[in-house]
Amino acid sequence: MGPVRGFKKRRRAEKKVETTAPTVMGEYSRDWWDDFSRRITGSLSLSKDVGRFESVFKISRKTFNYICSLVRDDLMAKTSNVVFANGQVMSIEDQVAIALRRLSSGDSLLSIGLSFGLNHSTVAQVTWRFIETMEERGMHHLQWPNSEQEIKSIKYKFERVRGLPNCCGAIDTTHIMMCLPSADSSNKVWLDPEKNHSMILQAIVDPEMRFRDIVTGWPGSMNEFAILHDSGFFKLCEKGSRLNGKMELKDGSEISEYIIGDAAFPLLHWLLTPYQGKDLCASMIEFNKRHSATRIVAQRALARFKDMWRIVQGEMWRPDKHKLPRIILVCCILHNIVIDQEDEVRDEMVLSHHHDVNYKQQLCNFSDKDGVTTRDKLSHYLSGRLPP
């Protein structure tokens, strides 16, 4: 029996592919950026720093390589020959670079496609695959501290800010703006108190501005209390399975773990808010000062998050409301990766705490008895440590 007709030809063709593929990959891995930066055209190419990796992606090459390593296997399995306009097959680095550029710049699909010689639909496809993969592979970067050591370190760092003992996090919310047609009555639920269409992101942040817990997807018309009340974090805390550690203070009293939030949140035994009103005594004012100085970390984290991942900062034009929360989640994961990788890029960024400009402070009058007691106890303790 002779060989099947054309079998040898096919074998030869397969061999060719096998031999060429590693060299292409090898070339990319060797000096992928040189090749990629040369490909950049359009408005981005007009920038002076176009040759600088950090100016294009807002992260260091080290962080970029780490992200590539996270998603490589999954993207390799998912991707079936995504190509540039000139027919060249995209490497993992290319795909990650395109997705990161889309998330960090917030530029339109069209302009990103133009910059990298791609069709806008390819940009959308590549970005979405990256988001799906990051959700699966990067979730360990966004989680509540699960080791005793980690919790201890967080508490210590918070106490070092302005002396708040046993504090485990700072909570805040921000609005991710969207551009929706007002005439469509179904969009009314997305209208927030400032009459903007928005989606809410609620985040609990550690002293290093790392997101430890997020809730997102709720429309702008929901208030902070409602979102918190529906969250898994609230349920866990009320059940006593989270923020249940106690600490003995120097004056002999005992205080349980808590997080801090602004006046938009309710006062609970595990969530301390500032004192409200005008007639406050000295200890209350002092508590509010310390509280505010410690809480600013959450505002800074959200401001940096929006500044770095511009896709959530700019007003999105009619986004898919089921996909947007997932985009936000991946941006939060990326935000944490930059911190975890100790990326030097973050040191160059300007610290700001204005993440929701033109939004008035919401007020929540709800308070539970234990919350009031805990806050008073803490206020007295802090006033006792006041400098003479």
Add this chain to the structure above:
Amino acid sequence: MLCSISTSRSSPSWLDRLHASKGFTVPSDLDLDHFLQSNSNPMATPSSRDAIDSLPCGKKLQSQKRIVFDKEQRLFDLMSNVLSELFVMGEPRDSAARLKGARKQLNPRACVPSASASVDGGASAMSPPSADNSIAEAKRDRKKIKRMRANPGHAAGSDPSVYTGTVVTVIDTSSPGWKSEKHFRKGMVWKGKEKKVLNVSRKKRKLGLVEKLIVEKERAERMRPLAELKGREQNENVEAQNEACTGNINGERAKESDSHIQIPRSSSISLHCRPKPKFFRSPRLPVKKSSLLRLQVITKSHKQGTH
């Protein structure tokens, strides 16, 4: 002939068959045809009698007298028309209405008095308020209809998602599944409230109702001059335009893709939506109040959001 015989024969048999199928027994002495005819006749007879009476009368009159009579007649007709609108008095005695048939009274148009006034100079003095009222009434009626549509109980709701709840994808990293689809409902905040706040919330709910009425009144007043202008220009209602606007937007929305293309906000405002910000400008929300109350006000505004 053959046809007429066949129909006359078929009608009782058809009725018999219907009754038989429904299990009714009809006595033989009861003439159903007569019953049906007598039911429809009283409506037709007075108008035909009037027509017979009025016809020779019109023939006898001279040209000058006729004009005076016509004027008086029209005024009378107008008054009777207004009265018949207010009270159920049967068919109107308007000659124009008579020509158009009995449908006129069943479905009165908002601009009928003003149209007749434009023909007749004598009645022009009383036409504007009546026209105004009728427009306002028509608007109120439309609002009522819209509100009824908005009621989740009605199957013919325009957009049930607003009122019955919007499905949103919520990501919560502390939940076991961390990604879930949840229903955003009106007043879902109150579900989780503690009992001690319940009384306060009831009070506020009442307050919300009053506020709602005030806002509605203000809006109606604000809209009146606009409605008048539109009514004069093209005899169309503002509501209808709004409906058309929503339709267009929905049409645009159908084109919506998964991609998030960003464009400047100024260019995103479509022509249809330009009058909309007027409604949003109203300072309904008090600045320094609890967030709980604010949320409720927002949900009330959802209720009103039918315009």
